[in-house]
Amino acid sequence: MASPAPPIADPQALETLPCLTDELLEEIFLRLPTAADIARASASCTSFCRIITDRSFLRWFRAIHPPPLLGFAAYEGFHPAQPPHPSATLASAFADAADFSYSFVPTGRWLTPWHPRDVRQGRVLLECTPECQPALEYFDAVFLRDLELAVCDPISRRYRLLPRIPKQLRAQHKSLVDYGLFFAPTGEDEETTFRVVCMACNKTNLVAFEYTSITGQWNILACLSWRCPLGIGTPYNRYSSSCVDYEKGCFYWVVPWRNNFLVLDGLSMKLSIVNNNLAKYDLCESGMPLIVRGGDGTAEVFFPADCFGDGPTDLFRFTKQTDGGSSDEWKFENMVSLPSQYNYFTLGAADGFLFLRGILQDQHSGYSSEDSLDNSAHLSLESPDVEYFSFDLKTSELKKVCVMKRYFHTLYPFYGYPPPLAEPTI
Incomplete structure (x- = not known):
């Protein structure tokens, strides 16, 4: 049945x-x-x-x-995290899928390669400049009129060519040169919108220009009168360190004189130079100061100590002490100890991490000062390995990200997801 x-x-x-x-x-x-x-x-x-x-x-x-650290965007390409870094597998897949030669971005009028100036939310801010610049009193500076910019997504291979800063805006301040370029928070949906700030300066003024993807136009964000002591110091432009305080809407970065910080208040749209009262400390000149937002929301600054010396290389840690007025000061907090077998060079900071370049002390004799000054110089196979690290400020954990035979002064950490978790950002 x-x-x-x-x-x-x-x-x-x-x-x-x-x-x-x-x-x-x-x-x-x-x-x-x-x-x-x-x-x-x-x-x-x-x-x-x-x-x-x-x-x-x-x-x-x-x-x-949160998106994992996949590697570093550098002057001439992308360097993925390598084993045993926990992101090594993802980074390898990402590197295979992305195009960090930026071949999909149309060649600029200068017919020179595109190079990164900042990375944020999976986007890369690119610049294209003429190969031969007129003699300037600024180190590695580019006249604003010659600067070409683009924003791209290396995964989706989408891009947007940014218009040149209009002549009528540039003409308000003569002979402006590039002082710094970076992405800024939009305050809106950062998945679909972005904002670029271009800092420019001459002998008497520092000007912040702003571009937003919503309007597709540039405007002057803020302006500050200053007297740049040419011959004493030069703008740190692309070798500078910046910090964004998202809660209070402030940007911090180093100005040519090491005892001052430049602050852009994103709420009042005002620029100011504040004395950081750090001149009394014997701070190392090898490597730039790193400015980050601390765990309690206040800005912190780290200076390398005993760089390229015989002893261990540590970091001086200063915290901002504020009373809400103009008498903000930076107070020595502690020393951050790093493994003593390396000599370190500070590279940048982002998202609660410091990024360092390290070389074993017994191999340091292979270091060349010319290599340290030329981001595009290749080293020979006999050169010592250069190791690149991330340092977690919360856990004090130092992780090796990758090893190269290249000395970089500036690297841009790339946080993101590989396909299929990555969506187009442009």
Whole structure:
């Protein structure tokens, strides 16, 4: 005798079951510990991939799982994290999928390669400048009229060519040269919008120009009168260190004179130079100061100590002591100890991390001062390995990111996700 037919399920329950299944899968995926696990899950079947690549899930996932450090964008390409760094597998996949030669960005009028000036939210801010600049009193400076800029997404290979800063804006201040370029928070949806700040200066003025992707136009954000002591110091432009205090909307970076910081108040749109009262300390000149936002929300500055000496290289740590007025001061907090077998050079700071270049002390004789000054110089195979580190300010953990035979003064940490977790940002 034939078995009775199974009861017919409630049609309404059948209609809602796939939705419930997706919700349960989302909960499971969100509990996976790393982005690499999510990427592997998305490759296992089409239904998993559909759920994971959905825009709403990706936003949820990114809110819970900060993007991992995948490597560094440098003057001539991308250098992925290498084993045993926890992001090595993801970084390798990312490097294979992305184009850090920027070949998809149209050649500028100067017919010179595009080079990075900043990285944020998966976007790279690029510059193109003429090869031969007129003799300037500024080191490595570029006249604003000659500066060409673009913003690109190396994964999606999308880009936007930024218009040149209009002549009528530049003409308000004569002979302006590039002082610094960086992405700034938009205050809106940073997945689809971006904002670029271009600092420029001459002997008497420092001017902040702003471009937003919403309007597609430049405007003058702020202006500050100053007297740049040419011959005493030169702008740190691309060799500078900056910090963004997102909560209070302030930007900090180093000015040519090491006992001063430049502050751009993003709320009042005012520029100011403040004395950091650090001149009394015997601070090392090798490596730039690193300015970051501390755990309690105040700005902190780190100076290298005993660079290229016989002893261990540590970092002086200063915190900003403020009473809400103009008498803000920087107070020595402590020394940050680093493994003593290396000599270090400070490179940059972002997202609670310091980035350092290290070389074993017994190999330091292979260091060349010319190599340290030329970002594009290749070293011979006989040169010692140069190791690049991240230092977590919360945990004091020093991690080796990658090893190269190149000395860089500036590297841009790239935080992000590989495909299929990465969405176009432009």
